Amino acid sequence: MTGTSHVDLQHLKPCRDSDAPIYLQLYRRFRDEIAAGKLRPGDRVPSVRSLASELSLARGTVEMAYQMLAGEGYFLARGPAGTVISPRLDAVDRSSRASMSKPKTQPATAVQTMSGSPKPFQFGLPALDAFPRKTWTRLAARSLRALDATAMNYPDPAGYEPLRRAIAAYLGVSRGITCSHEQVFITAGYRGGLELVCRTVLKSGDIGWYEDPGYIYARDFLHRIGMRLAPIPVDEEGLNVKLAQQKAAQARFAIVTPTHQCPMGVALSLPRRLELLDWAKQQRAWVIEDDYDSEFRYSGRPLPALKSLDRDQRVLYSSTFSKVLFPGLRLGYLVVPETHVAAFRDSANHLPGPGSILPQATVAEFMEQGHFARHLRKMRVLYAERRRYLTDALEQLLGDQIIIAPQAGGTHILALLKGQCDDRAVAAAAQSQGLAIQALSDWCMEKSTHGGLLLGFTNISDTAKSMALTLRLLNVMKKI
Ligand SMILES: Cc1ncc(COP(=O)(O)O)c(C=O)c1O
CATH class of the missing domain: 3.40.640.10 (Type I PLP-dependent aspartate aminotransferase-like (Major domain))
Structure with a gap:
């Protein structure tokens, strides 16, 4: 390590006898060192290559742990300058305790029930055919x-x-x-x-x-x-x-x-x-x-x-x-x-x-x-594929009316509506045509700043079906 941290690299060495995968052990060791203050915001961490060589680990294993740490905000990659412990960890202000204000509560909203036979775009369903x-x-x-x-x-x-x-x-x-x-x-x-x-x-x-x-x-x-x-x-x-x-x-x-x-x-x-x-x-x-x-x-x-x-x-x-x-x-x-x-x-x-x-x-x-475990592995691949089918269809047919919110995972797509289009009106019209689309505004307790549509994709099994359903949505939106 480049002199700024207080960590002996051997402390990070994973245990071969443990049931936990090596990358996870490495991830946890880093996290513990950060929590214990041995690694501090701004400290440089060793490159993937040097840590892998120091601990006799595969580079891919170290890379996986680093990706998790970066994904969660522990590490910050600074290109050629290397990777450091995120300086933002310093920004955690533990002392601000503002006074309590009376919270607003809203009456219960009438939302779609999800029972009965599954409908196109239904939120929250896994792929039933798989x-x-x-x-x-x-x-x-x-x-x-x-x-x-x-x-x-x-x-x-x-x-x-x-x-x-x-x-x-x-x-x-x-x-x-x-x-x-x-x-x-x-x-x-x-x-x-x-x-x-x-x-x-x-x-x-x-x-x-x-x-x-x-x-x-x-x-x-x-x-x-x-x-x-x-x-x-x-x-x-x-x-x-x-x-x-x-x-x-x-x-x-x-x-x-x-x-x-x-x-x-x-x-x-x-x-x-x-x-x-x-x-x-x-x-x-x-x-x-x-x-x-x-x-x-x-x-x-x-x-x-x-x-x-x-x-x-x-x-x-x-x-x-x-x-x-x-x-x-x-x-x-x-x-x-x-x-x-x-x-x-x-x-x-x-x-x-x-x-x-x-x-x-x-x-x-x-x-x-x-x-x-096998089922999860299969579904991850299948959902990535099905999500792409629907994303492609939405971009192709509705690209000028929506922006697809970036999501790293999940079973639904959030399509944000451009302009002043009323998401509740779109969702209601879509529902009347048998499409189980939900409006983002209905999921907000306070007035939403953005209209959006929640679209389940897991049961739309190919490109043709994605295109056909998106076309139905396009026809609904044309009439709003
Ligand atoms: C945010 C969230 N939490 C929890 C659940 C699971 O709820 P349940 O176990 O009642 O099906 C869902 C299902 O869609 C969900 O979207």
Whole structure:
């Protein structure tokens, strides 16, 4: 290293016996050195080539770790001048604590229900035609045959234990989260997890920061169960934490989609992540991390979860099987701090929980036997392809009316409308023609500055279908 840092390179050396991939270990070592202050903003980091040679690692492995660190804002590449620890980490102002202002709440919005037969452009659906039905049916039949007396008894309120173990193992490898199965609670989708959180660590009337725009279905749910939400603007770095502190510093919770903001698609920057965790620590508030689609990132590796930075145990991590398997399963999960396992178990014991253990047992087998990892790998390739089909069609037919917002991943495209076009009017007209398009304005709590359309692409399987559906949208827009 070039003399400015205080790190012995051998400290970064990954352990060959560990289960975690080498690139992930290297990424974590760097992150720990930064958190411990041994690497400081502005310090130069060794080149990929010299670190690879020093630690006897493949260059590609080091490169992967560096890409993750750069993607999350830890590293800043300065071309020929080399790579440094991001100077922006210095900009994290841990002291600003503005006074709380009364948050605005909005009445619940009438949004499209998503049940029934899937419609073109439907938001949030995985590719139903690509689901490995044969494997699933075989495993489901096996789970049924294996049903023993324990499985037939009243279930564990935290969910089926083998599934909780499989999730804990998966999170360790894929999301950088270290947890035991005791900390994992299976829930009836994301909303089941939110209900468990609200009933365990929050109370009716509590104020929470909510991304604006943000996931509309959870927003309505939270309003209905008595939470008060303070809309916090999202910019290119994700939720604006400083503004949130000015608007509602004493909020009891914040709900964020840090890996892939829903619906704007940006990642929460590292400085913002640190600010958010610091705020939660100071206020003893909860951060609810909604990690709903992090598996689908088409450039680079998935970004590690916010939870992986959570030293003070203020993050409640939530994810769902709706995108990676299918939403009809109604299965999600929540990871809670060790200190709160008993309280969460107590609440779970008094709630309906995730239902029958049979689908949980099938998912557990699916994960344990490696089908899950295989399915994700296939879907990443398929979705990148399908996204390109739709992007190409939109650019070709609607290029003068829309701008496609850049997104590193996800299962939807956000098409921002140029000019003064009313997105609600477009979405309503499209819906009347059977196209399940949603308006960005409906996802905003405060007046939106930009009209946009949310377009699910995962079930549009080829170029011809993409063109035909985009043509239908073009015809709708011509009439507005
Ligand atoms: C932002 C966000 N969070 C969570 C979910 C998952 O919700 P559920 O588990 O209820 O299907 C979705 C699904 O579309 C989503 O878009």
